[in-house]
Every structure is written in structure tokens, then in C-alpha cells.
Amino acid sequence: MRILTIAKEIQQQILEEKKNGKSIGYVPTMGFLHEGHASLLKKARKENDIVVLTIFVNPLQFGPNEDFDSYPRDIEHDEKVAQSALIDYLFYPSIEEMYPDEVSVKVTVQHRTDVLCGRKRPGHFDGVATVLTKFFNIINPDKVYFGMKDAQQVAVVDGLITDFNFDIEIMPVETVREEDGLAKSSRNVYLLEEERACAHELYKGLNLAREAALHGEDNPEKLVSLISNHIMNYTNGKIDYIEVYSYPELKPLEKVSGNVIIALAVQFTTARLIDNVTFLVHNDTN
Ligand code: PAF
Secondary structure, eight states: EEEEOOOHHHHHHHHHHTTTTEEEEEEEEOOOOHHHHHHHHHHHHHSSSSEEEEEEEOGGOOOOOSSSSOOOOHHHHHHHHHTTTOOSSSEOOOOOHHSSSSOOOOOOOSOSSSHHHHHHHHHHHHHHHHHHHHHHHHHOOEEEEGGGGGGHHHHHHHHHHHTOOOOOOOEOOOOOTTTTTTTTGGGGGGGGGHHEEEEEEEEHHHHHHHHHTTTTOOHHHHHHHHHHHHHHHHOOOEEEEEEEETTOOBBBOOSSEEEEEEEEEOOOSSEEEEEEEEEEOOTTOO
């Protein structure tokens, strides 16, 4: 594994690899790698000649009152994970390398952002789209891998790739969960012991709603109530949102049918957790 920190250097390396006919799989991350990231790396390793991992905590996607400063970082641990995933290149740039001057051009995401985390975190997806545009230009991958835990991010990046004509295939990868069902996340370390003990109830609530929808409940509000009652009964978390949309369009549904996402965010003492389920509801017209 080669560790590089200078954009021009990795760009040059990848260019050489491509000249030699190698396919490039890319896994963008903000580090503090867990099994969710490892599953992306594993899939990328299987499907490409060369695997590139980036680790960069991107200040542009954090709001002024968000956790940029306290976002967990552990590069030594991350290097070990990257080594054992047999990746070829780890690109680990500094903020100065990515944003040497005041940012003069930013990408603005127009659709799919006024719901879920996008509505709660204004400018977040602009920051994600801006840094990914830079990384896509630096790395020029054939395939890029994202976890479905951030299903809205997958939908937004899908739009970025289409709108900006990047010749990249997006590869969504299923959420990796703890044994009790809690979605793996870098932020889980911030849960208090008693919060960690009940955090799996978020996924349980989502599954109750999915089952209800698959058994004919087509009223989105009823599905939301089912989940919110469950979370309020079994956790001390404060519900930020529970929403039901078509996927990947993220349009509101009068009746639950077709490809659907139910997503939620719940605030615990110092950790805000997100999770979702996506599934297909068959009805007479589809
Ligand atoms: O999902 C993340 O970790 C980040 O949003 C990403 C895609 C690496 C962009 O900074």
C-alpha cells in the first residue's frame, strides 16, 4: 500500500495505472474506519484491479455548530484497516492540500436535499458534492463505493455523477450492522452505555414499519407513528425526523408504493444517529 498526501502525485500514479489498463475502484471516507467501511473496501477489492481509499474530514460539509473539531480521527488504526483490506493507494491529504486558498467555486445541489438530513443540515450536501467533485477529478475512478446507511448521500451522488457527466459507476453497498441491528457508525462511540443498550430499537422500529407496509399499510403517516411510538417507548433519544419517500427520487408519497425509503435521525446525548430501510412495495399498478 502506498500512502500519498499530494493530489498531483496520486493523480499521476492513477494515470499510470490507467495507461496500463487497470480498473480503479474508489472508496471515499472521512476515516475512523469501521466494519461498514471495511465492507466497501472488500467489495472494491473484489471488483477492481486497483483500489484507492481517501481519508479526509471535509470541513465544507460541517455546519458551524456541528462536530468537525471533535469528529473522531485515528490514522494509525485506519492505516491498519487499509493494509488488511489490501488496498493499493491511501490518499490522506491535509486541509491545505485540498483547499489551499479560500474556496472560490462550490457545487450546489438543487434536488433531493430539502428532505431528511439535507433539510436539517443546510449546505451539507453542497460540501459533500464539492469535495467529491475534486476527488473524482483527482482519482478518476471507474467505480465508487458508498454505504446505503447514508441513502440520501447515495441519491445525491447519483445526481452529481449524472449531471456532471462523470464516467463513474456508483456502487451502493448494504448497511453493515452490529449483532443487535444497530447500524455501524463512527459516531456510535459517543453513545452513553444505556443509550448504546437501546440504540438497536431504531432499526427495530424501521423494520416494524417495513413489515406493516409490506402487509398493505400504505399510509405514510401511520408508518411514521408506528416508528415514533416504538422509539419513544424503548429509548430516551429525541426524534429529529422520521420520513417516508420514493427512492432514489426522495419525493413525498401519498400512498406507500414502488421503491420506498423510510429514514430517521435520532439525537442522543452526544450522538445523532441515522438509519433507513429501502424496499419495494408491489401494488396493482407496478
Ligand atoms: O460519507 C462520508 O464519509 C463523506 O460524506 C464523504 C463521502 C467521504 C465525503 O466527504
